[in-house]
Each structure stands twice: as C-alpha cells, then as structure tokens.
Amino acid sequence: QVQLQESGPGLVKPSQTLSLTCSVSGGSISSSGYYWSWIRQHPGKGLEWIGYIYYTGTTFYSPSLNSRASISVDTSKNHFSLELTSVTAADTAVYYCASVVGVSGSALDPWGQGTLVTVSS
Amino acid sequence: SSELTQDPIVSVALGQTVRITCQGDSLRSYYASWYQQKPGQAPVLVFYDNNNRPSGIPDRFSGSSSGNTASLTITGAQAEDEADYYCNSRDRSGYLLLFGGGTKLTVL
Numbered sequence: 092q093v094q095l096q097e098s099g100p101g102l103v104k105p106s107q108t109l110s111l112t113c114s115v116s117g118g119s120i121s122s123s124g125y126y127w128s129w130i131r132q133h134p135g136k137g138l139e140w141i142g143y144i145y146y147t148g149t150t151f152y153s154p155s156l157n158s159r160a161s162i163s164v165d166t167s168k169n170h171f172s173l174e175l176t177s178v179t180a181a182d183t184a185v186y187y188c189a190s191v192v193g194v195s196g197s198a199l200d201p202w203g204q205g206t207l208v209t210v211s212s
Numbered sequence: 213s214s215e216l217t218q219d220p221i222v223s224v225a226l227g228q229t230v231r232i233t234c235q236g237d238s239l240r241s242y243y244a245s246w247y248q249q250k251p252g253q254a255p256v257l258v259f260y261d262n263n264n265r266p267s268g269i270p271d272r273f274s275g276s277s278s279g280n281t282a283s284l285t286i287t288g289a290q291a292e293d294e295a296d297y298y299c300n301s302r303d304r305s306g307y308l309l310l311f312g313g314g315t316k317l318t319v320l
Contacts, residue, residue: 130311137312137313137314138255138300143309151308187255193243193260193264195243195261195301197242197243197245197301197302198245198260198261199245199247199255199257200257200260201257202254
C-alpha cells in the first residue's frame with residue numbers, strides 16, 4: 092500500500108521560494124503508469140490542482156500559477172518535490188501530494204496528510 | 213469551458229438517496245473522479261473511472277456519467293457521509309487536471 096508524506100517549511104517569507112517534498116513509501120516512484128501530483132487548498136476553500144510529474148520527468152502544470160511552479164522527481168530517494176517561486180500571501184494553503192491512478196489519468200489516490208504553508212514576513 | 217461546476221450545498225435525509233453532480237465540457241470526453249473530504253482531513257477518493265470504487269469505500273457510493281454531467285450517488289446516506297465532495301477530471305486538452313468547486317453535503 093503506497094503512502095505519501097509531505098515535508099517542508101511551514102512558514103515562507105513573501106517573494107521567496109516555497110519548497111516541499113513528498114516521500115513515497117510502500118512502492119516505487121518509478122512504477123510505470125503512475126503520475127505524481129501536487130494539489131493545494133486555500134483556507135476554507137476548494138481544491139486547486141498545481142501540477143504533476145511522470146517518473147521520467149515529464150511535467151504538466153496549471154496555467155493559473157503563471158509558470159511559478161516546478162515539480163521534480165528523485166528516483167534514488169523515492170520522492171518528488173514542488174518549488175513555487177515568488178510567493179505571496181495568496182499562496183498560503185494546505186499543500187497535498189497524491190498519486191494519479193486509473194485509466195483516465197485523473198484519479199488521485201492516495202493523498203498525503205497535507206502540510207500547511209503560511210506565507211508571511 | 214475548462215471548468216467543472218458543482219452545486220455548493222446539497223442536503224439529504226438520513227437513509228435517503230442523494231445525487232451530487234458535476235458539469236463540464238471535458239466530461240464529454242473524460243471520466244470524473246470523486247473525493248470526500250471531512251474537516252481537517254485530506255480528501256479520500258470514493259469513486260473513479262465511471263465504475264471503480266476503491267477498496268474500503270462502502271458500496272452505497274456509486275458514479276455515473278451522461279453527456280457533460282457526472283454524478284455521485286449515495287444510496288442510503290449515513291450520518292458519517294456528511295462532508296465536502298469534490299469532482300475532478302482532465303481538461304479538454306487532456307493534459308491538465310481540473311477540480312470542481314465542491315459540494316457541502318448535509319445529512320439531516
């Protein structure tokens with residue numbers, strides 16, 4: 092049973108770069124057919140897809156982030172990471188990582204527990 | 213349109229059947245997935261790819277799709293089903309993912 096766990100700073104200053112890591116256990120991040128995704132949820136709001144990466148390194152991102160997001164994978168450490176540049180208070184959110192499964196390539200399961208990132212000076 | 217639209221609030225009497233819908237142009241081409249999120253918890257996948265229910269999800273949860281509308285049906289709603297429900301799918305390009313705005317389900 093694959094499990095995911097987010098880690099990273101809970102507080103980031105405005106204009107700096109938010110960096111999070113999602114550790115994958117119980118399975119290989121190099122498993123064929125799996126995409127690995129980041130999603131966020133602003134306080135009291137709905138879910139927002141950030142992007143995903145295939146183990147080969149192919150990435151896709153939500154255009155709403157204006158090219159500020161970058162997702163990478165480290166197969167040797169069995170984890171994948173998110174960097175979000177030039178953060179503002181609007182980037183304060185709970186950040187989740189998840190695996191993309193299913194033939195449609197849109198089902199997200201499982202999810203990490205989420206990590207709250209606050210952008211503040 | 214590159215959006216998925218959900219009714220913000222839906223209520224159901226205990227033990228009755230409720231349908232939560234998700235509308236969007238991309239649903240004509242791609243399956244929807246459905247998630248349940250309770251306060252302070254991560255979302256949980258409850259139905260996906262038109263006919264798949266993850267292990268551990270009660271069989272009272274089912275999904276369907278017609279045209280540009282996907283539906284999650286809870287047959288015999290229980291008190292523990294009170295939660296926020298989100299749909300997601302691919303966008304019309306097929307490369308990106310979308311989420312609906314979410315539906316808050318109240319079990320009366």
